[in-house]
Amino acid sequence: MAIVEEDLARVRSATDLVALVSERVALRRVGTRWVGLCPFHAEKTPSFSVNAELGRYYCFGCQAHGDAISFLMETEHLDFVPAVEVLAARLGMALRYEDAGSAARPKRSAELAQAMEKAVAWYHGRLLAAPDAGEARAYLRRRGYDGEVVRRYRLGWAPAGWDALVRALKLPEEVLAGAGLASRNSRGQLIDFFRARVLFPIFDPAGRPVGIGGRVLPGGQGPKYKNTGSTALYDKSKVLYGLNWAKSAIVERGQVVVCEAYTDVIGLHRCGVTEAVATCGTALAEGHVRLLSGFARRIVLAYDADAAGQQAALHFFDWERRLGADIRVVALPAGSDPADLALEDPDGLRRAVAEAKPYLGFRLERVLSAADLASPEGRARAAEQCLQLTADHPDPLVRDQYLMQVADRCRLSPDQLRELALAGPGRPGERRAGRAAGPAGRAVGPAERQPVAPGPGRPARRPAVAKVPPPELEALRLAVQVPGAVAGHLHAALFGSDLARATFEVLASSLTLSEAIERADDPQVVALLGRLAVEESQEEPDDVLERLVERAVARALGELQREARSERPTRSHRELAQLVSQLKLGLEELRSAEPGPGRAARLAEARGRLLTLLVGRPMDGSAGTDVVPPPGAQPSVAT
Numbered sequence: 001m002a003i004v005e006e007d008l009a010r011v012r013s014a015t016d017l018v019a020l021v022s023e024r025v026a027l028r029r030v031g032t033r034w035v036g037l038c039p040f041h042a043e044k045t046p047s048f049s050v051n052a053e054l055g056r057y058y059c060f061g062c063q064a065h066g067d068a069i070s071f072l073m074e075t076e077h078l079d080f081v082p083a084v085e086v087l088a089a090r091l092g093m094a095l096r097y098e099d100a101g102s103a104a105r106p107k108r109s110a111e112l113a114q115a116m117e118k119a120v121a122w123y124h125g126r127l128l129a130a131p132d133a134g135e136a137r138a139y140l141r142r143r144g145y146d147g148e149v150v151r152r153y154r155l156g157w158a159p160a161g162w163d164a165l166v167r168a169l170k171l172p173e174e175v176l177a178g179a180g181l182a183s184r185n186s187r188g189q190l191i192d193f194f195r196a197r198v199l200f201p202i203f204d205p206a207g208r209p210v211g212i213g214g215r216v217l218p219g220g221q222g223p224k225y226k227n228t229g230s231t232a233l234y235d236k237s238k239v240l241y242g243l244n245w246a247k248s249a250i251v252e253r254g255q256v257v258v259c260e261a262y263t264d265v266i267g268l269h270r271c272g273v274t275e276a277v278a279t280c281g282t283a284l285a286e287g288h289v290r291l292l293s294g295f296a297r298r299i300v301l302a303y304d305a306d307a308a309g310q311q312a313a314l315h316f317f318d319w320e321r322r323l324g325a326d327i328r329v330v331a332l333p334a335g336s337d338p339a340d341l342a343l344e345d346p347d348g349l350r351r352a353v354a355e356a357k358p359y360l361g362f363r364l365e366r367v368l369s370a371a372d373l374a375s376p377e378g379r380a381r382a383a384e385q386c387l388q389l390t391a392d393h394p395d396p397l398v399r400d401q402y403l404m405q406v407a408d409r410c411r412l413s414p415d416q417l418r419e420l421a422l423a424g425p426g427r428p429g430e431r432r433a434g435r436a437a438g439p440a441g442r443a444v445g446p447a448e449r450q451p452v453a454p455g456p457g458r459p460a461r462r463p464a465v466a467k468v469p470p471p472e473l474e475a476l477r478l479a480v481q482v483p484g485a486v487a488g489h490l491h492a493a494l495f496g497s498d499l500a501r502a503t504f505e506v507l508a509s510s511l512t513l514s515e516a517i518e519r520a521d522d523p524q525v526v527a528l529l530g531r532l533a534v535e536e537s538q539e540e541p542d543d544v545l546e547r548l549v550e551r552a553v554a555r556a557l558g559e560l561q562r563e564a565r566s567e568r569p570t571r572s573h574r575e576l577a578q579l580v581s582q583l584k585l586g587l588e589e590l591r592s593a594e595p596g597p598g599r600a601a602r603l604a605e606a607r608g609r610l611l612t613l614l615v616g617r618p619m620d621g622s623a624g625t626d627v628v629p630p631p632g633a634q635p636s637v638a639t
């Protein structure tokens, strides 16, 4: 479903890129550009530039470049169409779509999304102001949630009545039911899904509410937590609570902290662990890990992962192997969760997160710290338990590393443990082979670990901009930024660098920079155009054109000399000599232009004559060999 081209162009031209970027990066004005620290790579001195007029950004450090749409796609991890939709919404602009036939499904999900947004807003209003929400407000205050937290996380209160939301929203049943907000009870009445609960709206990565988690007040009825069921908007095995707020921190820190409850996320965020998210009433699933792998590799579990058991361990090892995840575990004090710790010991919580251990190491530590390592029997038992745990890890090198640690702690020789590992009652080596085999049945070693495909959070490595001589770069800069100043004076023949020439050609055949960037299929050209858009042009167009022409003439003279020296020149010596002398004369004319009125025009004429010679034919279209040498010129090939 594509957005109508005209609307795309409107979104591009109407969006204030400086304002958009400023929501994320502090920009300051330098000349005609805006500069700041790059949001796409870590840096201390600003190399990120925005050209407000052209609506383009470029980073001189990492070569990230693009327009408002790509900026939103990369920073908010959105696909193209949703990114355009967000920008259009900011502009209050309605978008038109190309394919009217496929509009039915998006309309339906748009309706559900609107209903969800309305419900979240309504519940939020209730929590802030309704008299019946007093108890909920008191509960939240006891948890340390002030008004700011309530607003930031858009917390809500679902009244105790049966159908308060249904009556307030007055939406069609299929929309309310479709969004998981209401359902028919056994007596056939349409009733609210959430009643007498504090609500934690769950947002998609773009910040649109897709579901809700409800928690009863202490002493309330029913299960402690109740979440929206599966709907067209909400799939709990793929949604992570808090990802909309955490995604930038996740990318920045290269890790995500996963906990179990909404209150844990809020607690962690308030302690500065802003990369925290929560699974919504479900165990961490492959869908979550896949979603997260687009943001960061390291997944830090902030819940009792030991209790998750052996089945979870197999999943974790499998994700590490197949998805390139690096799963670690926070050692939380027994019986405590991050939400409690955030209130009681925020420093301890931050430290525990920072000291998270690899999953297997964490589990072994649990066994060893609970074991009686003072007696030979205790050490032997602990070693056996540890061997069972390590047996499931698919990487033999990792297994061996841990085995050596265990041997050390249990005062056994590593070789003894290795033998045990191979011949032990569980025959871990054999069990392993089946589980950790690759597609062709081979055991998969560390070297074959698949790197995770570059996701939206980790921009793919961008092509470096190849070296372009300064005058050519400057001429292109002018062509991009003040096309009027150089229009009619530039020609592909003036560019010696292949990249600069290709860039000029695509620019010359496009009406706008955006069009040129879209049409260019060489990534280096695209990158160069992106960069040119934000580079300030500092030179006089006449100076630039003069240097450009001079260089082009020098190149042409070199070529003519080579041709004259070659065995079989394509032109006669006389012709070559003529051309050389004409070029030299033209150059002389260019350099010796007297200051005073009319100088610019004389220079332009001189350049035009040289260009005619360079292009090989006069601008009127007749053949190049017809160029008549100026009278008195002494043809000479030597320089």
Ligand code: ZN
Residues within 6 Å of the ligand: 038, 039, 040, 041, 048, 059, 060, 061, 062, 063, 064
């Ligand atoms: Zn950068």
